[in-house]
Amino acid sequence: MADQPTTCFIGAGSMTEALLSGLLSRGMSTGERITIMNRRNHERVRQLARQYGVILPADRKTAVSRADIIILAIKPKDVAEALEQWGRYIHPGQRVISVIAGISTSFIEDRLTTGTAVIRAMPNTSGTVGLSATALCPGRHAGEADLEEAARFFSSIGITVVVKEEDMDAVTGLSGSGPAYIYYLVEALEKAGVTMGLTPAVSRRLTLQTLLGAAKMLQETGEEPAELRRKVSSPGGTTMAGLETLARHRFQDALILAVQQACRRSRELGRSSAGK
Numbered sequence: 001m002a003d004q005p006t007t008c009f010i011g012a013g014s015m016t017e018a019l020l021s022g023l024l025s026r027g028m029s030t031g032e033r034i035t036i037m038n039r040r041n042h043e044r045v046r047q048l049a050r051q052y053g054v055i056l057p058a059d060r061k062t063a064v065s066r067a068d069i070i071i072l073a074i075k076p077k078d079v080a081e082a083l084e085q086w087g088r089y090i091h092p093g094q095r096v097i098s099v100i101a102g103i104s105t106s107f108i109e110d111r112l113t114t115g116t117a118v119i120r121a122m123p124n125t126s127g128t129v130g131l132s133a134t135a136l137c138p139g140r141h142a143g144e145a146d147l148e149e150a151a152r153f154f155s156s157i158g159i160t161v162v163v164k165e166e167d168m169d170a171v172t173g174l175s176g177s178g179p180a181y182i183y184y185l186v187e188a189l190e191k192a193g194v195t196m197g198l199t200p201a202v203s204r205r206l207t208l209q210t211l212l213g214a215a216k217m218l219q220e221t222g223e224e225p226a227e228l229r230r231k232v233s234s235p236g237g238t239t240m241a242g243l244e245t246l247a248r249h250r251f252q253d254a255l256i257l258a259v260q261q262a263c264r265r266s267r268e269l270g271r272s273s274a275g276k
């Protein structure tokens with residue numbers, strides 16, 4: 001473990017917790033190699049330090065300047081202020097990984113010493129259980145080794161893909177926000193079961209296993225989703241009755257529009273934060 005990099009998280013919110021939980025439970029790092037800091041809610045940092053055994057640094061500036069990897073996990077609106085506060089302690093030779101929606105690598109690079117490697121990443125909260133879908137793109141000073149290190153970091157909490165920076169907003173709308181769409185679907189399925197007399201517990205159990213089973217079928221059979229859907233749908237049967245209702249309510253259109261809108265919002269967040 002001695003050759004494992006030290007990591008400093010700036011921002012102690014839900015994304016940091018998902019990353020911490022994934023990294024530590026998979027033995028990819030240890031608490032004493034991780035420092036975390038927050039702007040205000042210091043009780044939150046203390047709680048994470050207790051729960052995950054990570055370090056609450058006495059001297060935060062030193063923690064930033066000594067870390068091998070610095071993770072920026074703050075909201076887009078706070079990035080300019082955070083880089084103003086912490087940027088001067090970051091130097092070339094360290095790797096900066098930003099998980100901030102909408103914020104370009106050049107925005108960050110422009111606020112750091114020239115030559116600092118910046119990698120933009122978009123993971124999702126399923127990293128908590130090792131199943132994040134993370135997209136990465138390198139900034140202008142990040143080389144192959146920097147990208148490989150970032151891929152190694154995120155592969156400890158799920159799969160990684162490398163994309164062009166111009167595709168990062170699409171990724172954010174699709175897989176960054178994606179878990180929320182699935183949870184929304186699950187809420188609706190559970191409610192549906194309850195409206196027809198199932199207990200909430202039974203409805204949840206059946207819904208969850210249906211979700212897991214469908215995901216595994218897609219992964220393990222390699223069949224097209226449309227083909228798997230056809231196999232469930234007997235002519236004149238129950239599934240067709242359900243699917244026809246979904247089509248009438250333009251279910252697929254609604255989902256496509258949702259992802260596109262989230263992508264647009266990612267771009268807007270980038271533009272409005274860049275204006276600060």
Ligand SMILES: NC(=O)C1=CN([C@@H]2O[C@H](COP(=O)(O)OP(=O)(O)OC[C@H]3O[C@@H](n4cnc5c(N)ncnc54)[C@H](O)[C@@H]3O)[C@@H](O)[C@H]2O)C=CC1
Nearest residue numbers: 011012013014015038039073074075076078082099100101
């Ligand atoms: N929650 C999610 O599912 C995902 C979030 N992201 C991105 O991760 C970033 C963080 O998101 P969350 O963890 O959900 O936000 P959050 O609001 O839960 O946490 C952000 C934390 O940053 C802290 N902070 C703000 N300014 C700071 C500063 N100057 N110094 C130190 N700490 C500071 C805040 O006190 C707050 O606790 C966002 O940019 C978001 O776009 C990316 C992928 C998924």
Ligand SMILES: O=C(O)[C@@H]1CCC=N1
Nearest residue numbers: 101172175176177178
């Ligand atoms: O909602 C958000 O802005 C963040 C980015 C991706 C997921 N959550």
